[in-house]
Amino acid sequence: MMRAVKCLGTGGVEVMKISQIPIPTPGPNEVLIKVHATALNRADLLQRRGLYPPPPGYTDILGLECSGEISGGHEKWPLGTRVMGFLRGGGYAEYVTVHKDQVLPIPSKLSYTQAAGLCEVFLTAYKCLFYLGKGKEQEKVLVHAGASGVGLALIQLAKWKNLQVFTTCGSSDKEKACKDLGADFVWNYKSGSFLPAIKNFGGADLIMDSVGASYVSDNISCLNKNSRWIIYGFLSGSKVKDIDFAKIFAKLSTLHFTSFRARSDEFRNDVISKFIADGVLEEFENGRMKSIIYKELGIEDVQSGHLIMEKNENIGKIVLRII
C-alpha cells in the first residue's frame, strides 16, 4: 500500500484526503516511478471540482507530472534513474505508473523539486509554440497569463528561438517575473485592454491563449496575416457572444484547440521526442532555461497549495514533496 491524495467526492479543497491505496502495477510498456515530488496544475483544480474527469482507463488520483526514481517496469529505464514523469494522473502519490516514452531524464543540475514542475508546463509550451504553432524567429507572440507556469515556460522558449514576446499579466510582481525571463513587452491587464499596446508592438503572429472568452474580440483584432491562435485554457470562461468569422478569415488564421491529457500516446510521445531532439533539456543544464518554482509544500499541505493557485497568487509552480 502507499499514501496518495484521494478526492472523496468533488468540490472544494476539503474533499482531498491523504489515504492508503494499492501501489499500481506497471503494464507492459510502462515504468513504475517512486515519486519524490509532484506539482500542481490548473487541471487538478478542475478535476477536483468534477469538471475535468480523467480519460477512460486512467487513475482518478490527481497529478499530471512528477519527479522521482525508476523503481520497476521497462528495461528502457534502469532502476534508480532520476526521471520526470509526464502523467495523465496519479502524481499525488508515492508511486505512479507511466508509459515508458512519457518519461524524461532529469537534467543533472536540477533538484527533484525543480524537476517536478518542469514537464507539464514546458511540454505544453513547446507543443503550443512550436509543434502546433510553428513559431519562427522574429515572429511576434502574444502570451496571455505570462506569469502562469505555462506562460513563464512560453516566454523562455520563445526568447530561446528569438521570437518577440508580448505578455499580459495582472500584478507588478508578475510583470517583473515576465521581464526577468526576457519578455519584450509586458502589459498589466488591470490598466485596460492590451489591444492598443499589441497593435503598437506589431500585432500577433501567434497567440498563446489560456484565457478564453473575455479576450476573444481583442485577440481577433490583433491577429496578423497567416497567424496561429492556440487555445489551451479558459480562465475567463469559454462562451463567446457575437463573433465574426469573416474577421478571422481576413487574416487567414488557424485556430488550434489543444490539451494534452486526452491525446493519444502517439501524439504525446511525438511531442516529447521532438522536445528532446530539439535540445530543450540541455538548456536546463547550461542554466539558460529555468524551472520556476513558487512554493514547495509537503504533500500534507495539498489543500493550501490548491488555495494559492485558486487565488492566482503563484508565479510559477507549486510543488508538493512526497518524500
Added chain:
Amino acid sequence: MMRAVKCLGTGGVEVMKISQIPIPTPGPNEVLIKVHATALNRADLLQRRGLYPPPPGYTDILGLECSGEISGGHEKWPLGTRVMGFLRGGGYAEYVTVHKDQVLPIPSKLSYTQAAGLCEVFLTAYKCLFYLGKGKEQEKVLVHAGASGVGLALIQLAKWKNLQVFTTCGSSDKEKACKDLGADFVWNYKSGSFLPAIKNFGGADLIMDSVGASYVSDNISCLNKNSRWIIYGFLSGSKVKDIDFAKIFAKLSTLHFTSFRARSDEFRNDVISKFIADGVLEEFENGRMKSIIYKELGIEDVQSGHLIMEKNENIGKIVLRII
C-alpha cells in the same frame, strides 16, 4: 488593346461591360496567356459588389482562372503550350499575365472549356482536404454545398483517396450529381438539419465549410476528436451569435480559415507543386476525375452567367468562352 469585362463601379450585373483595355505585359517571373476561356467563381460576384477587392498590385479585372495558350513571357513555358492559369484576377479578358509557377499544363483529354473550370475548384479542394486538412484514408469528411464547383471537386478528391464522404445540398438534381461522383451519403438541407444524419454516419473528422454562420452550431456538434474544420466561405453569413469554445476544445479540433487569392506566391506555388506531384492531373487523363461544367457562355453573356450563379442554379462550373 484587347477586350475585357470591366466593372464600371460596383453593384449588380449591369456594372459589367465589355471594354477595350491595354494588353498586360508580363513581369520577369510571369507568362502571358492568350485566354480561350475563363470560369466564374463566387468571389467574382463578391468583387463585383465591392466586397472582395483584389489584393494590392493586382488587376481589378474579374476572373480567377483561365485556359489558353502561352503567348509570351518566361522560358519555362514554350509558346503555344496549352495551359491553365491560376489567377489572382484578370481572367475575363483576351490576355492575362500570371506567375510562371501558377500555370498548369492542360491534361490532353480536356477541352479548353473543361480546363477553364478546373484550377480554382480543384486547387481549393486539394488545399482544404489534403494540404491543410491532412485528410487520410477512411476518415469521414462533411462537404457542405456538395454540388458547388469546389464541392464536386472535394467529393472526387476525397473518394480518390478513399475517404468517406457526407455532403449537403439543396435540390434533388444536386443530390444526384453528388451521388454520381461517389458521395457516400447526401443530405438535402431542405429536409432539416443534417446533424442526426451525420451523427449516424459517424461524425466528421473533417468539415469543408463554405456556408458559415447558419451551420456553426451543428458543425461543432458533429466534430470528431482531432478533427479539422476548414472554413473557406460564408454563403450564409459570417456572424455567429453564440459559440462555446469549450465544445471545440473537447474535440481537440483545428480550424483553418483559408482563401487563396490573398496568399503569398510561396504558398500558392507550394500547393500547386504538391497537387501536381500527387498526380491529380493524371486522373483527368484516365477519366477518373472530371471537370464538371454546367454551362458554357460567350463572354458577351457574362451578366447571365453571374445571374445563374447568384440564384444558385448551377451544378458545377459556368464557363465564359473568350474565343
